[in-house]
Amino acid sequence: xxxxxxxxxxxxxxxxxxxxxxxxxxxxxxxxxxxxxxxxxxxxxxxxxxxxxxxxxxxxxxxxxxxxxxxxxxxxxxxxxxxxxxxxxxxxxxxxxxxxxxxxxxxxxxxxxxxxxxxxxxxxxxxxxxxxxxxxxxxxxxxxxxxxxxxxxxxxxxxxxxxxxxxxxxxxxxxxxxxxxxxxxxxxxxxxxxxxxxxxxxxxxxxxxxxxxxxxxxxxxxxxxxxxxxxxxxxxxxxxxxxxxxxxxxxxxxxxxxxxxxxxxxxxxxxxxxxxxxxxxxxxxxxxxxxxxxxxxxxxxxxxxxxxxxxxxxxxxxxxxxxxxxxxxxxxxxxxxxxxxxxxx
Numbered sequence: 036x037x038x039x040x041x042x043x044x045x046x047x048x049x050x051x052x053x054x055x056x057x058x059x060x061x062x063x064x065x066x067x068x069x070x071x072x073x074x075x076x077x078x079x080x081x082x083x084x085x086x087x088x089x090x091x092x093x094x095x096x097x098x099x100x101x102x103x104x105x106x107x108x109x110x111x112x113x114x115x116x117x118x119x120x121x122x123x124x125x126x127x128x129x130x131x132x133x134x135x136x137x138x139x140x141x142x143x144x145x146x147x148x149x150x151x152x153x154x155x156x157x158x159x160x161x162x163x164x165x166x167x168x169x170x171x172x173x174x175x176x177x178x179x180x181x182x183x184x185x186x187x188x189x190x191x192x193x194x195x196x197x198x199x200x201x202x203x204x205x206x207x208x209x210x211x212x213x214x215x216x217x218x219x220x221x222x223x224x225x226x227x228x229x230x231x232x233x234x235x236x237x238x239x240x241x242x243x244x245x246x247x248x249x250x251x252x253x254x255x256x257x258x259x260x261x262x263x264x265x266x267x268x269x270x271x272x273x274x275x276x277x278x279x280x281x282x283x284x285x286x287x288x289x290x291x292x293x294x295x296x297x298x299x300x301x302x303x304x305x306x307x308x309x310x311x312x313x314x315x316x317x318x319x320x321x322x323x324x325x326x327x328x329x330x331x332x333x334x335x336x337x338x339x340x341x342x343x344x345x346x347x348x349x350x351x352x353x354x355x356x357x358x359x360x361x362x363x364x365x366x367x368x369x370x371x372x373x374x375x376x377x378x379x380x
Contacts (some may be wrong), residue, residue: 047247062243063140064236071136075128077221080214083124090121090208109246113290140236143212170326183227185218194219254271280324283354286317287328288335292373294349297341302324302349304358305330305372313357314366319350343370 055061080087088118165303188195194216211241237310249257287293291314303318305311320328332339347357358366 036135043094043245043248043250045251047244047249048254048257050257051247051249051253060243060246061140062236062240063137064232064239066228067140068133068136068234069343070225070232071132072129073221073225073228075132077126077218079128080125080218087121087124087214090117102343106376110371117290119167126311167182179231179380183224186227187223191216191219279354280320283318283320284331288338290317290332290338290371293328293332293337294338294346294369295329295339295341296324296346296350299325300345300346300350301328301330301332304338304349304366311357313363314370315357316349316352316354317352319352338376340369342369342375 044375195215197212201213204212219238286305287303289305291306292304294302294304300321301319302316304314305317306314318328329339331337345362348362352358
């Protein structure tokens with residue numbers, strides 16, 4: 036069966052996920068970002084409402100109190116500084132929450148700038164905008180906004196009766212009443228966006244997982260390529276060495292004797308009479324590993340004997356191998372010494 040007609044039944048491999056991430060293919064929900072920003076603005080209103088209304092009242096009073104014919108530059112300066120004091124907390128909070136929400140959904144992906152002539156073509160952009168997917172997304176956005184606006188209106192419709200009377204109120208009272216209405220509307224909007232965001236993010240993740248699925252042939256091909264990668268090979272060898280070293284250390288307590296250099300090398304031998312044809316090397320190491328072997332041997336009462344020539348010779352042999360015949364005599368003398376100490380002979 037051709038690869039193009041195979042069903043994508045396999046979960047995405049880590050390599051496939053990494054490539055997708057580098058290309059910006061990550062499950063993201065714009066509604067989740069909107070929810071976070073709305074929640075942040077509500078928090079500012081709730082905890083810093085006094086500062087906000089005080090700054091807004093001061094700004095409005097300053098502008099209205101300016102004499103007619105005042106220098107336009109001075110008026111502009113006052114408006115900009117006052118406006119910044121009012122709006123800056125909202126802008127900074129919105130940006131910070133948007134970035135944080137994006138990072139939580141999959142991190143911030145930074146791709147190197149590349150010149151793609153297709154993106155310079157306005158017809159391609161229009162084609163994308165008016166594609167079925169683009170139209171569907173536009174209609175969904177309009178529908179979500181319309182439903183949200185209707186919910187907000189339905190809940191605060193009684194408060195809207197106060198709007199005609201705002202012009203007759205003092206500035207402070209007008210800002211307090213309008214602020215209360217805005218707060219109510221934003222809490223409702225936040226609740227609505229929270230529901231939409233959770234549903235949207237769940238759908239986005241599901242769709243992203245489906246798009247990352249692979250065929251069996253793709254998995255096999257990627258595995259074959261990965262095995263040829265020097266970095267991955269090195270990583271595999273490192274893991275294998277760690278496993279072998281851990282297993283080797285577990286054999287040290289069962290050793291008959293540990294032969295040392297005395298400081299640089301350590302080789303553990305095991306011999307069971309009538310069960311083994313010859314002594315076997317169960318562990319060996321140099322430097323830090325040698326020190327660890329001696330430490331474990333001492334903890335479990337395994338004899339440690341210094342024999343530089345024998346230790347160097349045995350260290351050249353592989354773990355889990357029996358010693359060669361030419362070493363029988365030297366090892367036999369050493370074992371006889373150990374058995375004599377233990378009172379076995």
